[in-house]
Each structure stands twice: as C-alpha cells, then as structure tokens.
Amino acid sequence: MNAFLAVDLPALVALLLAIIACATVGNWLVLRRESLAADATAHAVLPGLVGGYLVTGTRSPWAMLAGALVAGLLTIVLARFVVRATRTGAATALGVVCTAFFALGVALLETQGARQVDLDPSCVLFGSLETLFVATRESESSLLAWVTALPRPIWTLTAAAMLAVLASVIFAKEFAIRAFDPSFARVSGAAPRWTDDTRVIATTLAIVAAFEAVGSVLVIALVACPALAAAPFARSVRGQMLLSIVIAMPIAIAAYLASAHAPMWLGTTNPLNAAGTVACALAAAVPLSHGVARICQRKFHAGNAFNRRPV
Amino acid sequence: MRNFSCGYGARDADVVRDASFTLESGSMTALVGPNGAGKSTLLKGLLGLLPVTPSGEAQFFGHPLAAVRARVAFVPQRAEIDWNFPASALDVATMGVAARLGVFRRPSREGRTTAMRALATVGLEAFAETQIGELSGGQQQRVLVARALAADAQLLLLDEPFANADMAASTKLLATLRALAHEGRTILAVHHDLASVRAHFDRAIVVAGAIAADGQPREVLDPSQLAKIYGIADSPEGNAA
Amino acid sequence: MIGANTMLVLAGCALFGAVSGATGTFVLARRRALVSDVAGHAALPGIASGFLLGEVTGLGGRSPALLVLCATITALFAALCVAPLARLRRLGDDGATATMLAGSFGLGAALLSIVQSHASGAQGGLQTLLLGSAAAMRTSDVVVLTVLSLIVVATLTVLARGLAMVAFDEEHARVAGVPVRALDFALIVLLVACVVAGLQVAGVVLVVAFILTPAATARLFAGSLRVTALRAAMLGTATAVAGVLASRVLPTFPTGSAMTLAASLVFFTALVLHRKHKFAERVA
Numbered sequence: 001m002n003a004f005l006a007v008d009l010p011a012l013v014a015l016l017l018a019i020i021a022c023a024t025v026g027n028w029l030v031l032r033r034e035s036l037a038a039d040a041t042a043h044a045v046l047p048g049l050v051g052g053y054l055v056t057g058t059r060s061p062w063a064m065l066a067g068a069l070v071a072g073l074l075t076i077v078l079a080r081f082v083v084r085a086t087r088t089g090a091a092t093a094l095g096v097v098c099t100a101f102f103a104l105g106v107a108l109l110e111t112q113g114a115r116q117v118d119l120d121p122s123c124v125l126f127g128s129l130e131t132l133f134v135a136t137r138e139s140e141s142s143l144l145a146w147v148t149a150l151p152r153p154i155w156t157l158t159a160a161a162m163l164a165v166l167a168s169v170i171f172a173k174e175f176a177i178r179a180f181d182p183s184f185a186r187v188s189g190a191a192p193r194w195t196d197d198t199r200v201i202a203t204t205l206a207i208v209a210a211f212e213a214v215g216s217v218l219v220i221a222l223v224a225c226p227a228l229a230a231a232p233f234a235r236s237v238r239g240q241m242l243l244s245i246v247i248a249m250p251i252a253i254a255a256y257l258a259s260a261h262a263p264m265w266l267g268t269t270n271p272l273n274a275a276g277t278v279a280c281a282l283a284a285a286v287p288l289s290h291g292v293a294r295i296c297q298r299k300f301h302a303g304n305a306f307n308r309r310p311v
Numbered sequence: 312m313r314n315f316s317c318g319y320g321a322r323d324a325d326v327v328r329d330a331s332f333t334l335e336s337g338s339m340t341a342l343v344g345p346n347g348a349g350k351s352t353l354l355k356g357l358l359g360l361l362p363v364t365p366s367g368e369a370q371f372f373g374h375p376l377a378a379v380r381a382r383v384a385f386v387p388q389r390a391e392i393d394w395n396f397p398a399s400a401l402d403v404a405t406m407g408v409a410a411r412l413g414v415f416r417r418p419s420r421e422g423r424t425t426a427m428r429a430l431a432t433v434g435l436e437a438f439a440e441t442q443i444g445e446l447s448g449g450q451q452q453r454v455l456v457a458r459a460l461a462a463d464a465q466l467l468l469l470d471e472p473f474a475n476a477d478m479a480a481s482t483k484l485l486a487t488l489r490a491l492a493h494e495g496r497t498i499l500a501v502h503h504d505l506a507s508v509r510a511h512f513d514r515a516i517v518v519a520g521a522i523a524a525d526g527q528p529r530e531v532l533d534p535s536q537l538a539k540i541y542g543i544a545d546s547p548e549g550n551a552a
Numbered sequence: 553m554i555g556a557n558t559m560l561v562l563a564g565c566a567l568f569g570a571v572s573g574a575t576g577t578f579v580l581a582r583r584r585a586l587v588s589d590v591a592g593h594a595a596l597p598g599i600a601s602g603f604l605l606g607e608v609t610g611l612g613g614r615s616p617a618l619l620v621l622c623a624t625i626t627a628l629f630a631a632l633c634v635a636p637l638a639r640l641r642r643l644g645d646d647g648a649t650a651t652m653l654a655g656s657f658g659l660g661a662a663l664l665s666i667v668q669s670h671a672s673g674a675q676g677g678l679q680t681l682l683l684g685s686a687a688a689m690r691t692s693d694v695v696v697l698t699v700l701s702l703i704v705v706a707t708l709t710v711l712a713r714g715l716a717m718v719a720f721d722e723e724h725a726r727v728a729g730v731p732v733r734a735l736d737f738a739l740i741v742l743l744v745a746c747v748v749a750g751l752q753v754a755g756v757v758l759v760v761a762f763i764l765t766p767a768a769t770a771r772l773f774a775g776s777l778r779v780t781a782l783r784a785a786m787l788g789t790a791t792a793v794a795g796v797l798a799s800r801v802l803p804t805f806p807t808g809s810a811m812t813l814a815a816s817l818v819f820f821t822a823l824v825l826h827r828k829h830k831f832a833e834r835v836a
Contacts, residue, residue, distance in 0.1 A: 287651070
C-alpha cells in the first residue's frame with residue numbers, strides 16, 4: 001500500500017470526521033457565545049482521563065473516555081453553579097473551575113504514578129494524527145480491508161460525529177430558540193431543560209472523541225473557527241452550519257497536505273506539526289472571511305445605511 | 312396574582328416587597344416607577360427568570376406558570392438579544408409558533424403562515440426575509456412582539472418595549488398593543504414614559520420598592536402623587552436595597 | 553527545616569501570587585478574563601521563534617532573555633488583537649479569544665516542529681511550558697520577579713483610580729477625559745508581563761488560575777477596587793505559600809498544581825460562606 005493510502009488518507013479521514021463532529025456542536029456554542037467551551041473542556045478532562053485509568057487499572061480507552069466525559073460535564077455543572085451563586089462572569093467561572101480541574105489532573109498524574117497513562121503533552125495537545133495509519137497485508141488491498149483496518153480512534157470519532165449531527169437535526173428548533181433567547185424559551189416552555197442537557201452531552205462527547213484523534217489545540221480551533229468564519233455570510237442557522245463545514249474542509253485538507261509535504265519542497269526533512277498547522281489556517285480564515293464579507297457588502301450594498309426603509 | 316413578593320438574590324434583601332395585584336383580560340397595564348425601583352425585577356420574578364426563586368404566589372389564569380406556559384409570552388428588552396444571530400424576521404416569528412409544538416415536531420406550512428400573519432399584525436410583513444441585524448431598533452422590538460403573537464399568547468409581558476424607541480416606533484407599537492388588548496389579550500408592560508401611560512394604558516401600577524399606587528393612570532399619575540412617589544423612591548425605605 | 557532552595561521558591565511564588573492577584577482584580581473588573589488565556593497560549597510562537605532566531609543569529613537557541621523577549625512580543629500582540637477583533641460584527645469577545653488562542657498556539661506548534669528538526673530538547677521545553685517548573689527556580693528568577701512585581705505594583709497604584717473609573721462606567725470616564733484606550737493598553741501590558749513571568753512558575757494553563765482565582769475570590773466580598781486588589785494580592789500570596797509548603801511536604805506533588813488547588817479551595821470555601829451569609833440575611 002502506498003504511503004498516501006496508509007498514512008495520509010486515514011489522517012485526512014480523521015480530520016474530516018473531526019470537522020463534522022466539532023463544527024456541528026461548535027455552531028451551537030458560537031451562537032450561544034460560548035466559543036471557548038472546548039478550551040475549558042480540554043483542561044478539565046485531564047483528571048477524568050487519569051481517573052479512568054486509576055479506577056479501572058487499565059489503559060482502556062473506554063475507561064478514559066468515560067472519565068473524560070464525566071469530568072467535562074462536572075466542570076460545566078460547577079461553572080454554572082458558580083455563576084448562579086455569585087456575580088462572577090461566566091468566563092471567569094469557567095476559568096476558575098477548569099484550571100482547578102487541570103491542576104487536580106496533573107497532581108493525580110504525578111502522585112499516583114500514572115505516567116504510563118500515555119499522556120505526554122504533545123499527544124494531548126496535538127493528538128495522534130501522525131500515528132493514525134492503516135496497515136493491511138499485501139494480499140488485502142480492497143477498500144473494505146482498508147476501512148476495517150482503520151484505527152479505533154476514527155471509529156469513536158465517527159460515532160461522536162453521528163451523534164452530534166443527529167442531535168442537531170432532531171433538536172434543531174429547541175437549540176435555536178434557546179440560543180437566540182433563553183428567557184423566552186424558559187417562559188414559554190419551548191426548549192425543555194433535557195434537550196439542552198442532551199446538547200451538552202453530545203458536545204462534550206464530540207470534543208473528547210476528537211481530542212484523541214487530533215489533539216486539544218485543533219479541537220479548540222475546529223469548534224469555534226468554522227462557525228465564526230461562516231457567520232458573516234450566514235442567513236440562517238442551518239446555513240451557517242453547512243457553510244462552516246464547507247469552508248473548513250478544504251482549508252483543513254490543504255493545510256494538512258502543506259504541513260506534510262511543503263517542508264520537503266523547502267528542503268527540510270521533518271514535516272510541520274499537522275494539527276497545529278490546520279488550527280492556524282482555520283483561525284486565519286476567520287478574520288479573512290470577515291474582511292471578504294465587508295468588501296462584498298461595500299460593493300453590493302452601497303449606501304445601505306441611508307436607503308434603509310423607514311420604521 | 313396575589314401577595315407576590317420577590318427579591319433579587321445577588322443583592323441584599325428584597326428589592327420589591329409585598330407586591331399584590333390582579334390583572335383583567337383585555338386590559339393594558341403599565342408598570343411604572345423610578346429606575347432601579349424593581350419594575351423589571353418584579354416582571355422577571357413573576358416569570359421565574361431570576362436566579363433565586365421569589366417567595367409568594369403568582370397565578371396565571373388561576374394556575375401556576377408551569378401549567379399554562381402555552382398562554383403566556385415574555386418579550387424581553389431589546390438590549391438582551393444578540394441581534395447578530397443569523398435569522399430573518401420570519402425565522403424569529405416562527406420561533407413563536409415552534410414554541411407551541413412538542414419537542415419532536417417541526418413548524419408546518421400552516422405554522423409559517425401563522426408567523427407571517429403575526430408579522431403582518433405588527434406591520435413587518437415586508438421585512439419577513441430581512442436579517443434581524445439589519446432592522447431598525449423599533450422593528451426589532453416589534454419582531455419580538457410578533458414572536459409572542461405567533462405563540463398565540465393570551466398574556467404578554469413586555470420588559471421596557473419602548474426603551475430607546477422614537478415616536479414613530481412607539482406609536483406603531485402602542486397601536487399594536489391596543490389592538491391585541493381589544494382582542495381580549497392581556498398586556499403588562501414595563502414603561503417609563505408617564506405621558507404615554509396616561510394617554511394609552513388602562514391602568515398604572517407604580518413600583519417603588521413596593522407597590523406605591525395602583526389604579527387609573529389619571530388618578531395615580533397626577534403631579535402631586537408623582538412627587539410623593541418619586542420622592543418616596545429617594546428615601547432608604549423605598550429602594551429597600 | 554526549610555532549606556535555602558525552598559526559601560527561594562517561596563519568595564518567588566509569593567511575589568508572583570501577590571502580583572497576579574492584584575493584576576487579576578483589575579483584569580476582572582474590566583472583563584478581560586479571557587485575555588490571560590490568550591496571552592499564555594500566544595507565548596508559544598514567541599518561544600519557538602526565539603529558539604529559531606537564536607540558532608540563526610548564533611546567540612544559541614536556549615538564551616533565556618531572547619526567549620522571554622520573543623514570548624512577550626507575541627503574547628502582547630495576540631492579547632492586543634483580541635479587542636479589535638471582537639468588534640467585528642458576528643465575532644464577539646469569546647469568538648475573538650478562541651480564534652487568537654487557537655491560531656497562535658497552532659502557529660507555535662508548527663514553528664516548534666521546525667525547531668525540533670534542528671535542535672534537540674525542545675520536547676522537554678514543551679513540558680515545562682505546559683506545567684511550569686516552580687521547583688527549579690533560581691536566584692536570578694526571583695530577582696527578576698521582584699523587579700517585575702515592583703514595576704507592576706507601582707504602575708497599578710498610579711493607574712488604579714483611572715482603571716476604577718473605566719471599570720465602573722466606561723462612557724462616563726471617556727467623557728470625563730480619562731484616557732480609556734491608554735489605560736486598557738497599560739492593563740494588557742501588565743497582564744502579559746504577569747503571564748510571561750508566570751509561565752515559568754506555573755505553566756501556560758495554570759498561570760490563568762493565578763490571575764483569575766484569587767481575584768475572583770476577593771471580588772465575592774464588597775469593597776472598593778483598591779481594597780479588593782489588596783485582598784486578592786494577599787490571597788494570592790497566602791495560597792502560593794501554602795501550595796509551595798504542601799508540595800514540599802508531599803514530595804511528588806507538583807508545585808504549580810498545589811498552589812492552584814489551594815487557591816481554588818479557598819475560592820469555593822468563600823463561595824459557600826458567601827451564600828450562607830446571603831441566605832442568613834434574607835431570612836433575617
């Protein structure tokens with residue numbers, strides 16, 4: 001099997017799945033002005049990962065995933081409690097809680113001798129894009145063989161992405177009503193609490209599943225940047241969601257390929273960090289997209305402020 | 312609504328004590344009073360929108376709010392909404408229709424027609440496809456009212472709907488509210504313009520730490536009364552905070 | 553007994569706790585909590601380019617002064633970009649912060665991978681950046697921290713009144729002739745200085761805890777901005793000292809985490825007390 005099929009294509013598949021999972025849940029976060037949820041979750045899940053290992057005594061990814069999920073949800077619950085109980089802002093509350101969790105995680109890691117948990121910093125930060133490869137025997141070169149040989153993190157990510165999309169489709173109106181105006185939603189009973197809880201669980205799951213494959217830095221970018229880049233052109237929630245994925249995919253693919261192959265053209269041997277490059281590219285797309293939107297607006301809506309219709 | 316007393320949990324003590332009043336259907340009532348006297352707090356407390364649940368009893372159509380949510384709608388202050396949300400005026404009005412459906416249902420074609428009608432009632436049918444961020448302030452306020460209408464609310468509670476509205480916008484909104492009251496719906500609005508209250512509302516409830524007066528605007532809002540009420544608001548007792 | 557090394561670490565961390573508590577109070581009052589997160593993460597591209605610059609100019613890739621300088625420049629740049637970006641119509645504070653954070657850290661990662669192909673040992677550098685190395689503090693570090701603390705405290709004292717006015721009512725302050733933008737700029741500079749100094753003490757993630765947590769605790773209680781800043785500084789010092797001592801008693805316990813957990817414990821205790829107090833008042 002050639003290098004592309006064995007190494008690059010699985011990584012690209014992981015990347016695209018991560019985009020679907022994270023951009024879907026990310027759109028709701030951005031609409032609710034919670035773009036930094038992934039950053040907070042990234043810090044907060046550390047004790048969960050370590051805890052999962054300590055409780056089960058194994059390096060089972062399911063235990064660690066479960067632990068991460070619990071830690072992520074607990075952070076959100078605690079942060080909301082802090083906001084309700086005091087006048088602390090939401091951002092500060094989240095910052096206080098997630099750094100506390102991170103500190104706890106690091107402490108557990110060091111004191112419980114959990115170093116075998118395989119949580120070296122670069123893996124946590126940048127995921128395992130470079131290690132997601134497919135290895136099949138020479139005799140098995142069919143598509144089916146390739147697919148079934150995809151590494152497990154890709155399957156977890158697929159499940160998380162499907163859940164995210166499903167939740168967004170089923171509860172689209174509830175999420176939108178709540179995101180636009182929570183007080184109206186509360187009074188009219190339009191979006192019952194359990195629908196929002198479902199969203200939070202699907203979000204945390206998508207984020208945690210994506211961490212494993214692409215690392216926390218890229219997940220933070222994937223959750224916020226596609227939606228933010230799509231926002232200036234969006235005329236509906238669904239439009240923003242679709243546009244965010246359409247924008248993110250080519251950028252991510254181009255950035256990944258550039259990080260893998262461009263250095264070789266420039267003469268150095270080592271590829272650039274894939275996750276970091278993609279994250280940087282997606283972030284750059286945000287102000288660029290806003291700039292493009294502003295130019296388009298000026299060209300096609302000259303004098304809009306003055307010919308607006310009367311009240 | 313009887314013997315309703317609510318407080319703002321984050322600050323000290325109760326901001327509004329022992330508020331007690333009953334609204335009649337088909338009426339337009341204004342909550343007036345000095346700034347910071349608790350008008351919005353009272354409204355939000357009634358609806359369970361404050362961080363700390365107030366003590367006391369609020370009954371809507373003879374039942375607690377949870378039982379009759381379908382008949383009640385809240386129109387928040389314009390400033391509390393992020394108008395950059397990607398939605399058209401029709402989309403927001405449709406949210407009102409969607410609010411009445413169960414969790415797994417979608418608004419049908421009929422639903423969108425209802426939403427269009429609601430927009431027409433507030434005079435915004437020409438702006439149905441316009442992004443809400445491109446509407447003027449007065450139009451944005453009316454979109455929120457349209458949403459409440461599309462939800463077929465019998466009781467509308469509005470928080471400062473005339474804040475920052477110019478004369479044209481206020482006139483249009485007042486006309487809309489009048490028409491709704493005529494249909495038999497009940498309107499309760501926090502309002503600060505006393506002249507407008509005197510001219511257009513059936514009843515004024517003056518809130519200044521407690522209910523200081525309640526009745527016909529002509530009686531309640533005469534100059535000597537007002538001096539007393541706004542004078543009361545300056546004393547430590549009135550603000551209770 | 554407390555050895556000389558421990559005294560050093562205690563001094564350094566206590567100073568840092570005080571300075572970050574005080575700065576954090578003003579940062580929270582101006583609602584710029586998220587900027588501390590950006591500044592921390594944006595130090596990475598600076599450190600990586602500092603490495604590369606060092607190699608290229610022959611200064612040696614590990615010159616600490618160069619690294620700190622470059623880190624400060626990139627952190628400051630990113631921090632200053634947040635506010636203008638946030639003004640874009642459909643971006644907002646949270647969106648601008650997420651973009652700058654992800655973008656700068658991603659760039660840093662990419663640059664770091666270039667460094668890794670040239671110099672070795674950058675991997676260990678990443679670990680230190682993430683978690684800090686308070687225990688490895690040297691006399692020179694404490695000296696730098698002392699100087700920094702004096703400068704920051706002096707600046708804050710001078711700017712306190714202006715900052716308080718702006719925090720209370722920005723429009724009013726602007727009309728009254730207070731140089732709002734200059735004050736904001738100064739505050740961001742102070743914040744970045746704290747963050748870069750804190751990178752060595754606590755690492756990228758936990759430095760944010762030092763800026764936010766003692767200040768958030770102090771703000772639970774009533775008081776003027778100046779009084780709150782003082783309380784936050786004292787809390788910062790106390791929790792830092794407690795953390796260092798705890799990590800001495802329990803040898804494997806990392807210092808940065810101990811300090812953060814101490815500060816968080818104090819915050820949650822204060823929160824519970826605050827609620828009890830409020831509840832008692834309402835009932836009475």
